[in-house]
Amino acid sequence: MNVTRPVYKINTTHPGSDLAGETAAALAIASIIFETEDLDYSDILLKHAEELFDFAYNCRGNYSESVPKAAKYYKSWSGYTDELVWSAVWLYTATYNDSYLQKAELLYENLKKNVSEFSWDEKTIGATVVLAQTTGKEVYVNKSIEFCNHMVYNQERTQGGLIWIQAWGSLSYAINIGEYFVCHYKLDSRINAQDYVKFAASQINYALGDGGQSYVVGFGENPPVRPHHAAASCPDLTEKCDWDDFNNDGPNPSILWGALVGGPDKDDKFLDDRSDFKSNEVSINYNAAFQSTLAALNSYKN
Structure with a gap:
């Protein structure tokens, strides 16, 4: 390809909690997968997952507002709270650090919406089922079942x-x-x-x-x-x-x-x-x- 391929970034003045949170979740999940195969690599993945989550949590904003040209293709329609919950609960699953679970549950309280998809943009129902599996609490279990039954x-x-x-x-x-x-x-x-x-x-x-x-x-x-x-x-x-x-x-x-x-x-x-x-x-x-x-x-x- 001989067309211009610009590189963009998010930082403290141009945040992207959705993008950083999504990446943190992916790295946390990967750290769990590699834990029994390559502990050193698993630790590296988890270290970066925690760093990215801290950035996403403390410097909040939608990545497509920080990188406006991205909005033409992949705008963050659902905001960033669902990705923060998604990443926090997966970091809890990887670390059993209660602070991540506390953050996930507090953030989840702000997700007062009915969703009809599980997608690249919308992680609410995915976070719901992981919280249900992690905590066993009826509020998450019931919401997961309600969503599933409606779809089926x-x-x-x-x-x-x-x-x-x-x-x-x-x-x-x-x-x-x-x-x-x-x-x-x-x-x-x-x-x-x-x-x-x-x-x-x-x-x-x-x-x-x-x-x-x-x-x-x-x-x-x-x-x-x-x-x-x-x-x-x-x-x-x-x-x-x-x-x-x-x-x-x-x-x-x-x-x-x-x-x-x-x-x-x-x-x-x-x-x-x-x-x-x-x-x-x-x-x-x-x-x-x-x-x-x-x-x-x-x-x-x-």
Whole structure:
């Protein structure tokens, strides 16, 4: 790429509690994973997670206000409190330091809202279930069950069976919910585990093409061949790549094996068009939950 690629940062005068909190949570989770494999590396991850959380907690603000150009693509619509709770409860899980749990619970009291998604921007329900698992308190358990039951039994679906949250990257939102269910179906005895796992599997199967249209590149029936992805749209590196390649009606020269695209519209309609980044884009946040849900379902099966 020969276009300008500027680098931006957050700091004490240009805060980003959502961005720093999200990163702190990721590092805390990774420290737990590596604790039994590489303790030194786990300690490094945890050290930086705690530093980032302190920055996020003490210097508050939305990153997309500090970096206005980011708002064009990934604006922090939900604010930063959900990421602070999310990071605090994961740091408690990694350290068992009560101060993190206290912060998480106090911050949670400010999340007085009903949410209909679990996503890159909205962590409230994720934080709720981790608090439920960590504390066992009815307030968190009940809210988690209420959310899950609404999604399984009452949330709108397309005629083909896709749970409908929103049009932009429709599959990612549905599979995020599926991941949430299949990972936490043991939360409480009141949960109908079979219904929850069945729901998660239905969303995965929809993506894999049970309805005659696969949304996974290189897999299943009629998979996307023109996903919105710059590198895959280009010929081999020895050849020129320009807008003619983007506008080419043919399939992408490179196959992004296993990549999930955004998904169909509310009527289960999908156009395999490279220029349609609303439904045919390939992104990290679309694919992370897709892969982890597959792993969770496989674990449940076995």
